[in-house]
Amino acid sequence: MKCERLNWDLLVRAVDQELLPAEMEWVPAHIAGCAECRHEFDAIQGISQDVSAFVNHVPVVERLEDRAELAKLKSNRQAPDRVMRRFGWGMAIAATLAVGILVAPKQRGASADKPVVEQAAAATSSAIEVDGETFVALPYSNPDLPSVAPRIVQMQVPVSSLADIGLGLEQMASEVANQDRTVLADVLLGADGQPLGVHVLSWE
Amino acid sequence: MENGNSSSRVLLDLYDREQTPLKRYVTALGVDPETARDIVQEGFLKLHEHLLAGGGQGNLRAWLYRVVHNSARNRQMSFGVRHTGSIDDLSPAANPVARDESPEERVLAEERETRMRQAMDKLSEAQRACVVLRTQGLKYREIAQTLDLSVSTVGENVQRGLERLRELL
Numbered sequence: 454m455k456c457e458r459l460n461w462d463l464l465v466r467a468v469d470q471e472l473l474p475a476e477m478e479w480v481p482a483h484i485a486g487c488a489e490c491r492h493e494f495d496a497i498q499g500i501s502q503d504v505s506a507f508v509n510h511v512p513v514v515e516r517l518e519d520r521a522e523l524a525k526l527k528s529n530r531q532a533p534d535r536v537m538r539r540f541g542w543g544m545a546i547a548a549t550l551a552v553g554i555l556v557a558p559k560q561r562g563a564s565a566d567k568p569v570v571e572q573a574a575a576a577t578s579s580a581i582e583v584d585g586e587t588f589v590a591l592p593y594s595n596p597d598l599p600s601v602a603p604r605i606v607q608m609q610v611p612v613s614s615l616a617d618i619g620l621g622l623e624q625m626a627s628e629v630a631n632q633d634r635t636v637l638a639d640v641l642l643g644a645d646g647q648p649l650g651v652h653v654l655s656w657e
Numbered sequence: 658m659e660n661g662n663s664s665s666r667v668l669l670d671l672y673d674r675e676q677t678p679l680k681r682y683v684t685a686l687g688v689d690p691e692t693a694r695d696i697v698q699e700g701f702l703k704l705h706e707h708l709l710a711g712g713g714q715g716n717l718r719a720w721l722y723r724v725v726h727n728s729a730r731n732r733q734m735s736f737g738v739r740h741t742g743s744i745d746d747l748s749p750a751a752n753p754v755a756r757d758e759s760p761e762e763r764v765l766a767e768e769r770e771t772r773m774r775q776a777m778d779k780l781s782e783a784q785r786a787c788v789v790l791r792t793q794g795l796k797y798r799e800i801a802q803t804l805d806l807s808v809s810t811v812g813e814n815v816q817r818g819l820e821r822l823r824e825l826l
Contacts, residue, residue: 461816500826501792503822504777507770513680515694516694519698520672520673524669
């Protein structure tokens, strides 16, 4: 862009009607009066419309019974539990993988150089109590997440994932080198299916 | 009981309004349409549970998008699915759409869609999610809540995603 008054960020936000009040006072007027910015604005708007057209052509599966199933819940308050059990194993598998795959790469770099005691202290400083059971909060847990109706799933969790979040290094001592091992743990899942905390049940 | 009726009304209103955009979003991330339907249905069941448990009713749309986004991500990781692999299944030929247009216009439209699909495949996961969520009418603040990003990062992803698309198209 040759015009130095507007950048892409402002132009995109102008297209999206996401300008701040102070920006609203001058950006639209500038676009209206500057041929180059008007050209860029139109280009961004054009791409946006193409993306919308593409997404709106994405095929979707519609089933009448889906809405009926939800409508039926109105008269049956227990229905969600029954239905949720259907997804239980899928959620458990997903959570295992989330702990094993998501946590490890995110935390590996951060914890590698910290002393063991410091890591353990950091890990235990944030705990979640559910039904009398204490879970070590996963470092990436977001307190803003929808965490109503959490579920606890018992599963085998890779030791490498626990080591990466600073859990169990003292207990495992030198055996932690065997990163292929798994341990039995309760994993606290939020309503969105993301693991929020871990409680290791056995270091056997 | 009044509370239950109110929750059901909120749930069904949201379902009528958002279920198709949600399915489009999940499918545009690279999940097959049938699985996208399961994920979205599951998301609404979680919302039902959330409402019955007395969960907050502020910005439930962003809540739903967040839940289905995470479910889609978990499924893709579970099965090792890459976006680029499955989004190819969304070819116009594989998904004929009834259009009131001539054969020539149809061919041009399909070519345009193919180019767009290939260009979308070249975006990063975050860029694609931000760009697609934007087409579903979510504000940057809602996209930030959905993807657990800052509003400024959403802005950067939208900007870079669109710049990249512009280069490619």
